[in-house]
Amino acid sequence: MYNTAYLNQQFVQHFQVAPTCIASSPGRINLIGEHTDYNEGFVFPAAIDRYIYVALSAREDNEIHIFSAAYNTYFKTTLLPETSETAPEWAKYILGVVQLINGKKSIKSGINLFLDGDIPLGAGLSSSAALTCATGFGINALFQLGLSRLEIVQIGQQTEHRYIGVNCGIMDQFASVMGKENQAFVLDCKDLSYRYFELQWPEYEILLLNSNVKHNLASSAYNKRRKACEQGVAWVKEKYPEVNTLRDINLQQLDDIVRPLSEDIFIKCRFVIQENLRVQQASDAIQRKDITQFGRLLYEAHWGLSKDYEVSCAELDFLVHFVQGLPEVAGARMMGGGFGGCTINIIKKGSSTALIDKITTAYFDRFGKSPSPIQVKLSNGTSLLEY
Template sequence: MNKKLIQQVHHSFKDQFNTEPMLIFSPGRINLIGEHTDYNNGFVFPAAIDKGIVMAIGKSDANYTRAVSLDMNEDVIINLDNLQRIEDNTWKNYVIGVTAEILKAGKKITNYNCVFAGDIPVGSGLSSSAALENSLALGCNELFGLGLSKNELIHISQKAEHNYVGVNCGIMDQFASMFGEENHALFLDCKTLESESIPVRLHDYEIVLVNSNVKHALADSGYNDRYAVCQNIIKLLNKPSLREVSFEDLNVTKSKISEADYNKGLYILQENERVVNCKNALKENNLEKVGEILFQSHNGQSKMYEISCEELDFLVDEAKKDASVIGARMMGGGFGGCTINLVLKSDSEKFKHKISESYRKKFNRACSIYSVKLNDGTRVIK
């Protein structure tokens, strides 16, 4: 955990509000495998990481609530009696949304102040949004003694995103950020919300994220478009979700939908199988097999679900050529963000240098690279 970040947030809160706050840390997450399966009631395999958001929160005597983002150098004043989303695509809607959903759940809160900052690169696909939602949800729960379970809190976070941000996200990001465990990934069934904590023994390897620093404008619309394709398939088949659709069922839709839409449905079914295979490979301590599955997943994301982009495909192709990398794929909603790579520790610096140089040469701009460790979930730190 970033001690400097904790101090910065703590001091800023005390300077502005002259009281001692409660401090929360909420991590970002990676997803080993299982992309776009969550809103289809499928399987995902996320893990919380050692980068996240630190929030200081305390009760306020003022007749308004104030939230301060140190990273954006912005604040928002909120009236608890009139919680309306702001038209712009802004972090403020996450704060407004979580606050509104807590009140909608019939819980009583009064005005509060909060200050937050993070070390998750925004737009990297590491779920800075879920970290922000969860930090505020847990903060309010603890501050006002709401008695909500962590399970209830993640649904408040998810509803905030649906109703105030306008993204039809599944529950994976909020779940992983809230329930993460050090050196483990969470095999999560998005239909039942049952999860199994699986040890991730990396041995001589480490997880390296390469951020393309690309955030295409179509990310949110592309996400919602694919959600609509999946909804259309289940409507045609009269099924509750793609989780209940077999490969045979899907073939029935072939004449009724475009080839591209059929491939998107097929990708979801295959990706669910890959998540299960990945879990079994980790249980068997077979990291090479995990790596192969990651490469297969990227191929499906790029060619079938069409959520990759030139930069992400390039990064995965370069990783594939490198003998020190046993697996790589794009990670997150798509159209930009990060690749996740399993890299031999002894060759890690060499890999980082090589991929940075080749990316700069190809696209005439820099990628960002960071190693991450698997960490515990959202918690009070003071």
Template sequence: MNMNSNLKYDIVIESPGRINLIGEHVDYSGGHVLPASIDKKITLRFRRNNSETCKVYSENFKNHFEINLNDLKRSEIEWHNYIIGVIFHINVLKPNSIKGFDCNIYSNLPLGSGVSSSAALECGVAKGLNELFDIGLTDLEIINISKDAEHTFVGTKCGIMDQFAVVKGAEDHLLLLNCETLEHELIPADFGDYRIILLNTNVSHNLATSEYNIRRDECSTALEAINKKYPQYTLLAQVSPEIIQEFENILPHKIFNRALYITKENRRTLYAVECLKNKDIIGFGEWVYKSHRGLTNLFEVSCEELDFLVDYTHNLDYVVGARMMGGGFGGCTINIIHKDYCEEFINIISPAYQEKFNINLTPITVAIGNGVSKI
């Protein structure tokens, strides 16, 4: 079955990937993050098929599968579960609201690169089904349905940042999100003469999901210990670095480092936003570099390839900030580079990476765009 994208569809949805400037791994601890939706997207086309079966075709994978609405269960193929999970959780919230449909999916988002193709797919499916069947879901319901699908059907205990950015993103703006209260502020993405370039390592060390869940559990362990003395805190990011320091000789070293990273990264995000508001791009970049050091040394989610790319930029005056982005153990670095040197940067770092690791580096220039939308 090839559900050609040239056939007539009732609804077309564009669902973007996202970048995150700073505030990594803090969303599930209630911290502040600074993501944005980007111009790289998944396009999803939907039409009703007047049956009890859903037929989904991926143009990228050249593969299709069918879903029986009366027998929703996890698939052994991971990408199927993002879609099945969304349907399941819509049915929990709005029973019997979904009927049979056909869906054609095309993506220009690089998989496994840290730009959250998973959240783009989840939110795109939820948005499309909401429009196709006039279900009446709010943006927040789409965000939570998508997050719950990833928790229960995919098995990644993600926070809310990715889905929130995909749904609420706005062109030329960053999104300062308080992941505890979901209060958010649109921050103009004014980088002056600087541009954002992602460098895709094209490596995945197959640790991202398992280690992601372990980090979340380690943060919970830290909070449980802190609560014995300070029961008022419900989320780790609420705790100040000064209080965390009191537990240096109480917590296991690794657990202490995880907690210290979370509380420092939360502060870094707020300091970085102030720099951006004051048009201090150099100061902003310094906080981005400090974020990477924390991710490498305290949170331990980086890898040799990511560290090489970030370290390489330290000797380049036209790069003001760089760090790993996403869950870690591969994927992309995000780099803030003077517009006059973007081509030069790519031309010198790509062969250096190739020589070091015998892997091709993929540069990705991104612009900040709108969130998921019907077109």
């Protein structure tokens, strides 16, 4: 449990007043369904017990003052129509949320914000989504603006689009805000309907292995993959005007229309369609408590991400290949946007210590660095903390 007394103390130290509220928003994992959310597909995320914390108080002027414990940096600006050009990257997430909320509800004063957390940055656990959602939730509570949870989710996504330059889907923010303890949910990114599934695996637990390869989606090939999907849709739409996203396209249409024009774009689009099917199969496996089939789908998803969608890297492939076939591991895959971050591993309880030792030795021998194990439990979504 996070030490809210420490956060309160730090807030007073930096702003000379006590916080009015503290918002907490979790990171997320995604069991399966990668690069499907921005194609109006299906995803299977869950919130985890790692959080970003944002403490807030209103100011008497119109200035925004932010201190980040992670970066040990203080930044201030005025409540402007747009974010400051001089703002560090981490502060743009906060300022983007402030401006989007201000455009909807009119914030009446400046704000003090203190940021802390225990989500590893750059690990593919959506620390940025947790940051924007905690900020939005906190501002909503601070000024009693009446924003719904869905509005806070959408503000978080719009912040990434408009102020960070990442055309992300809605999954990360949705999972952070809507998570439930011990449950994951299948989210339909087309109509935002969702269904919770309790993970009834008494003999298994979730182990994340951080490759410690740092990535930044804005500077990676993320946007290129999205454009490839959009191009494939555009070609099919010329013949089938009712088509709007890959969700509306079947494999036969893809083979007939896209493949002759670009083998590479065909392969990228095919992966997304197949991944949507895997999400449905995975939810069926969970309902049947078929851990073997669920694990098989994870491996299948990983090698599709690696070979077809080409968003993996040598370190992630090594981590998955190493555990594939081990009796104590039901399944594993890379997780997140790609080019680094974590693998998710479904492992037998009690096996983690020996497994981590084996993997760490082999990984260090190959890459000269160690992976970081992160054992997680599924948690509730964004909330206000009592302190």
